[in-house]
Amino acid sequence: MNIPADLKYTEDHEWVRVEGDVAVVGITDFAQGELGDIVFVEIETEGEELDKGETFGTVEAVKTVSDLFMPVGGEVAEFNEALADDPELVNKDPYGEGWMIKIKVADAAELGELMDADAYKAMIEA
Amino acid sequence: MKTTAFNKIHKSLGAKMVEFAGYEMPIEYSGIKDEHMTVREGVGVFDVSHMGEIWVKGPKALDLVAMINSNDPRHLAPGQAQYSCMPNGKGGIVDDLLVYCYSSEKYLLVVNASNIEKDWNWIVQQNEEIGAELENASDSMSQLAIQGPRAIAVLQKLTDVNLSEIKFYTFTVDRFAGVDNVIISATGYTGAGGFELYFNNDTAEHVWYAIFDAGKELGIKPIGLAARDTLRLEMGYCLYGNDIDDTTSPIEAGLGWITKFNNGREFIDRELLTMQKNEGVTRRLRGFKLRGRGIPRHGYELVNAEDSVIGHVTSGTMSPVLNEGIGMGYVAKEYSAFGTEIFVKIRNKNIPAEIVKLPFI
Numbered sequence: 001m002n003i004p005a006d007l008k009y010t011e012d013h014e015w016v017r018v019e020g021d022v023a024v025v026g027i028t029d030f031a032q033g034e035l036g037d038i039v040f041v042e043i044e045t046e047g048e049e050l051d052k053g054e055t056f057g058t059v060e061a062v063k064t065v066s067d068l069f070m071p072v073g074g075e076v077a078e079f080n081e082a083l084a085d086d087p088e089l090v091n092k093d094p095y096g097e098g099w100m101i102k103i104k105v106a107d108a109a110e111l112g113e114l115m116d117a118d119a120y121k122a123m124i125e126a
Numbered sequence: 127m128k129t130t131a132f133n134k135i136h137k138s139l140g141a142k143m144v145e146f147a148g149y150e151m152p153i154e155y156s157g158i159k160d161e162h163m164t165v166r167e168g169v170g171v172f173d174v175s176h177m178g179e180i181w182v183k184g185p186k187a188l189d190l191v192a193m194i195n196s197n198d199p200r201h202l203a204p205g206q207a208q209y210s211c212m213p214n215g216k217g218g219i220v221d222d223l224l225v226y227c228y229s230s231e232k233y234l235l236v237v238n239a240s241n242i243e244k245d246w247n248w249i250v251q252q253n254e255e256i257g258a259e260l261e262n263a264s265d266s267m268s269q270l271a272i273q274g275p276r277a278i279a280v281l282q283k284l285t286d287v288n289l290s291e292i293k294f295y296t297f298t299v300d301r302f303a304g305v306d307n308v309i310i311s312a313t314g315y316t317g318a319g320g321f322e323l324y325f326n327n328d329t330a331e332h333v334w335y336a337i338f339d340a341g342k343e344l345g346i347k348p349i350g351l352a353a354r355d356t357l358r359l360e361m362g363y364c365l366y367g368n369d370i371d372d373t374t375s376p377i378e379a380g381l382g383w384i385t386k387f388n389n390g391r392e393f394i395d396r397e398l399l400t401m402q403k404n405e406g407v408t409r410r411l412r413g414f415k416l417r418g419r420g421i422p423r424h425g426y427e428l429v430n431a432e433d434s435v436i437g438h439v440t441s442g443t444m445s446p447v448l449n450e451g452i453g454m455g456y457v458a459k460e461y462s463a464f465g466t467e468i469f470v471k472i473r474n475k476n477i478p479a480e481i482v483k484l485p486f487i
Binding site: 036037039040042058060062063065 | 159355421
């Protein structure tokens, strides 16, 4: 199970990479494995200000659909347009080319509430 | 949770295991799309040992089988199999099944895993005044489905029976992979061709390894239940519990072709189903293709252009062959004509779809 040590994690199996006041967000290797073959990622919230926990999009796999939740509040500043033509990037490279959105973080304190890699690993192995 | 005789093999192959109908079953190995295309283009193997097997024997066997089935087993010759369903006495369906005819005094009924107990109780009840001999062999029999255009080439290496002579929906009982009394049946739930094999649990692992050794050079792969579902849905085959159940009639479900009223045969719900056939039904199970992006899923609403609900999705998926969203659902009769535009409500958006003929591919 690939769980990079330099990322933060949520209980909804998303990862967050902090780059200044921007949070890059995707789903974890565990999550893509559970979903199986991803067919498309739908994100129609670009430019919107959303609170932590609100839905920013959905990911459709062949056998199931799952909502995507804001790991921290802020503006959905950008989404990964490459996923429109190539949603399998989420399966192939969940922490790299399969990233989903960039959030302009509203309250940096919320970043501190996320799990580190060890805590996330403990959660999925529990 | 029950297990099949292949449980250890599935786990050693790294399958993702889930509970299905009380059994721990493999849902996925290498990935749904890969498994799906393997069956469409090559050959794949499904463990379907969770299915139930019920023997009906004795002088009254045909009387019972003819009474409980919508399809007419009386014209079956030994070695023929038939798809059928069991009407439930209220116009619904107890289960759909395969009826294998050994002779007019010996039949094998193969039923859905989720319904074994319900079916058994139903059949025992119907048999009270008929008196056929019944045996539930579900726990001692294993079943593998070897499906795909290369299935015959793989299996032919393991038996002296000329498999090309086993016509679709016929079977033989013979020696296979050194095991006697294997049921070799030219049937399946994928539309990709191939065979289903039935044998005793104690030979299961041996049979599995023999098939995989024989199929290695042809790229044989194990296939999980998830791809079984996408494969059957591309063909428009009904899945009990989704597309048909105790509240849906075979006529509504488009199973008129296995509901036979000929030769005055008495069977459960004959009068009710005759009436439905003659007078028509108010809803029909139909296939539809999405024209916009989206994947229909069980339970989603089907609506018309005015946003009024006209039905619900019973099965839906992304077709790996078409790369489009496909589904089935009951729609009000006035929307059931092929080519009719309907909409699938997906997360509060109405995605356009078209009623199409089955199969999808």
